[in-house]
Amino acid sequence: LLGLTREHPLPSTIRLAALYTCVLVVVALVAVTSVTAQSTNSPPTQNPTPPTAPPGTSKTEDVAPLIAAHIERGRSLWFTRLGSKNVSLETCDLGEGPGIVKGAFARLPRFFAGTDRVMDLEQRLLWCMETVQGRDMSAFVAKPFPGPGRSSDMEDLALFVASQSNGMPIEPQASYPQERRLRAAGEAMFFRRSSTMDLACSTCHAGETKRVMMFAVPKLDEPGMPARKTMGSWPVFSGRQHVVRTLQYRLKDCYREMRMPEPDYGSDGLTALSLYLASNAAGGIVNVPAVKR
Numbered sequence: 001l002l003g004l005t006r007e008h009p010l011p012s013t014i015r016l017a018a019l020y021t022c023v024l025v026v027v028a029l030v031a032v033t034s035v036t037a038q039s040t041n042s043p044p045t046q047n048p049t050p051p052t053a054p055p056g057t058s059k060t061e062d063v064a065p066l067i068a069a070h071i072e073r074g075r076s077l078w079f080t081r082l083g084s085k086n087v088s089l090e091t092c093d094l095g096e097g098p099g100i101v102k103g104a105f106a107r108l109p110r111f112f113a114g115t116d117r118v119m120d121l122e123q124r125l126l127w128c129m130e131t132v133q134g135r136d137m138s139a140f141v142a143k144p145f146p147g148p149g150r151s152s153d154m155e156d157l158a159l160f161v162a163s164q165s166n167g168m169p170i171e172p173q174a175s176y177p178q179e180r181r182l183r184a185a186g187e188a189m190f191f192r193r194s195s196t197m198d199l200a201c202s203t204c205h206a207g208e209t210k211r212v213m214m215f216a217v218p219k220l221d222e223p224g225m226p227a228r229k230t231m232g233s234w235p236v237f238s239g240r241q242h243v244v245r246t247l248q249y250r251l252k253d254c255y256r257e258m259r260m261p262e263p264d265y266g267s268d269g270l271t272a273l274s275l276y277l278a279s280n281a282a283g284g285i286v287n288v289p290a291v292k293r
């Protein structure tokens, strides 16, 4: 389900060292621009690059203008005509009908009869970009996540769509057998120990609340406040790196910490895990993006 085909990436210490070097270079090179967030509902005409500021600050009020700019950029991307079919994503059905973003995120992942698949938000957006707009997304799929100073269309789009469910309860979908089967697969994956360290998600995220290094790790194996709060908080804004991060990224990173091969972007396995986590988060309130590390 995860499409585990790629080699394990560099050891985390080397990756971290490289990351900090990048951060320093980016901070040195990038001029700080001011923010003029649009607040209208009308489609903007361009996709402005979100402003950057020195990473490191993480107070919500400090980064609020940056977050607003990412959401506006996502909104602008949603309305931009692109691809061989030259259409905007307004023709994309996220489950509530073509072009409807309000409340769509709170009910994802869900079954889409047209594709005969259960999809999470990013899988569905990717599908719409490739099939509805006719875009070649292979370069994106090969390197999907943003880095310091480099924002990502997918992350900004996902944040825009998710923010249109803010204040609404998470409603995990289970009316189709396909949804129930995938949730069961996600549950099995959550408890399955694997790889050289014999870890499962449940090693860190089940039973008594654990701490890894100095971080309290949320308990995600049963319905409750920790699962609700966690699932209502993604996509997040990284206060340390000043980029938007989606749940696909977080799950990929937890697999890395488990010394597992990197799961494929948009794999059904990641959707299975999200559906399982969402099922423990029913009734949690969407409130994105949370500002996290």
Ligand code: HEC
Residues within 6 Å of the ligand: 190, 199, 200, 201, 202, 203, 204, 205, 212, 215, 216, 217, 218, 230, 233, 250, 251, 254, 255, 257, 258, 273, 277, 293
């Ligand atoms: C070795 C321990 C460990 C394992 C195993 C692990 N995680 Fe995590 N996970 C963490 C830590 C530590 C964090 C918090 C990171 C931080 O604060 O930056 C985290 C964060 C998360 C979050 C976000 C929590 C939040 O507060 O927003 C989710 C969701 C998550 N993990 C799911 C999983 C899933 C699913 C698996 C199995 C595929 C898994 N994790 C395996 C340690 C682990």
